[in-house]
Amino acid sequence: MTLAIKQVTKKYKDFVAVNALDFTIEQGEIFGLIGQNGAGKTTTFRMILNLQETTEGEILWKGKSVHKLDRDFLGYLPEERGIFPQMKVEEQLYFFGTLRGKSKKELKPDIDYWLERFELVEKRNDKAETLSKGNQQKVQLIASFIHKPEFLILDEPFSGLDPVNRQHLMDSIIYLKKQGTTILFSSHQMDNVEELCDHLCILKRGVSLYAGGLQQLKEVYGKIKLSIRTDKTFDELANLTGVNRVQKTKDGFTLFLEDESYSEEIFHYLNGGKYMEKFSLDYLSLDEIFKLKVGEPVE
Numbered sequence: 001m002t003l004a005i006k007q008v009t010k011k012y013k014d015f016v017a018v019n020a021l022d023f024t025i026e027q028g029e030i031f032g033l034i035g036q037n038g039a040g041k042t043t044t045f046r047m048i049l050n051l052q053e054t055t056e057g058e059i060l061w062k063g064k065s066v067h068k069l070d071r072d073f074l075g076y077l078p079e080e081r082g083i084f085p086q087m088k089v090e091e092q093l094y095f096f097g098t099l100r101g102k103s104k105k106e107l108k109p110d111i112d113y114w115l116e117r118f119e120l121v122e123k124r125n126d127k128a129e130t131l132s133k134g135n136q137q138k139v140q141l142i143a144s145f146i147h148k149p150e151f152l153i154l155d156e157p158f159s160g161l162d163p164v165n166r167q168h169l170m171d172s173i174i175y176l177k178k179q180g181t182t183i184l185f186s187s188h189q190m191d192n193v194e195e196l197c198d199h200l201c202i203l204k205r206g207v208s209l210y211a212g213g214l215q216q217l218k219e220v221y222g223k224i225k226l227s228i229r230t231d232k233t234f235d236e237l238a239n240l241t242g243v244n245r246v247q248k249t250k251d252g253f254t255l256f257l258e259d260e261s262y263s264e265e266i267f268h269y270l271n272g273g274k275y276m277e278k279f280s281l282d283y284l285s286l287d288e289i290f291k292l293k294v295g296e297p298v299e
């Protein structure tokens with residue numbers, strides 16, 4: 001494993017912000033940390049970054065305590081956004097890259113590449129303060145990884161970006177993973193997490209409710225989401241055996257089943273087992289699982 005969080009607790013006086021957190025991240029994977037506001041995501045990042053001490057437990061990078069490491073292997077996009085307002089975009093990127101030990105010559109092709117990729121080429125000589133909020137965020141994002149860190153931590157990287165730039169960011173994260181970068185990020189946008197993550201940790205008030213593979217998590221619940229188009233009524237569907245909940249959708253209904261085994265019986269009931277225009281059985285989305293999980297009491 002690359003990063004190991006071992007029984008880490010963070011207390012602020014009597015308040016426990018992170019409680020016995022324990023998970024590992026493998027080299028080259030994308031790992032999502034999700035949780036409601038105040039769940040302890042930023043605190044966890046700050047402890048990995050050695051910006052804050054753990055109260056208990058330890059954090060290891062490739063077997064060594066993060067206290068003992070030079071920080072150049074890390075890249076970090078903090079939640080508090082901010083770049084030097086008076087500095088030009090390109091200057092800014094050279095500044096952060098050289099600060100992390102790269103030469104201007106090494107940085108040049110990468111800066112050109114990322115400015116192009118994030119549609120900032122025309123802004124390269126503009127002062128940061130004249131950019132829109134989203135564009136400033138893109139500059140800060142590029143600055144976080146322009147020195148090609150082995151491990152990149154992104155705190156809410158998607159917030160504040162429009163859908164096109166969100167897609168650019170998704171593609172860039174996948175590109176960085178392909179280059180071998182290990183990536184840990186937090187997001188409140190579950191569709192982004194679902195699309196990108198191999199593994200994830202769900203935090204609730206500092207406690208991990210789940211840490212492991214995304215697909216494994218989905219399989220715990222099974223394929224219990226049935227989307228159908230039918231002329232049956234809401235009540236008829238709600239009264240079926242094995243149906244826990246019915247949701248009206250734009251073009252039909254979604255049935256949440258007790259168990260996926262009920263789907264066959266329902267298929268026969270709806271249309272005598274014949275052709276149906278829409279009948280699809282699926283896993284719950286991460287968003288749905290998240291809402292179920294955070295609704296459960298913490299032990």
Ligand SMILES: Nc1ncnc2c1ncn2[C@@H]1O[C@H](COP(=O)(O)OP(=O)(O)OP(=O)(O)O)[C@@H](O)[C@H]1O
Nearest residue numbers: 012015017035036037038039040041042043044079
């Ligand atoms: N310096 C501090 N002193 C006291 N309490 C703190 C401090 N920093 C964070 N906390 C508390 O620790 C808890 C976790 O905060 P943290 O910022 O890690 O949450 P988060 O999951 O990143 O939330 P968000 O999604 O809102 O960014 C919160 O209740 C917060 O108020």
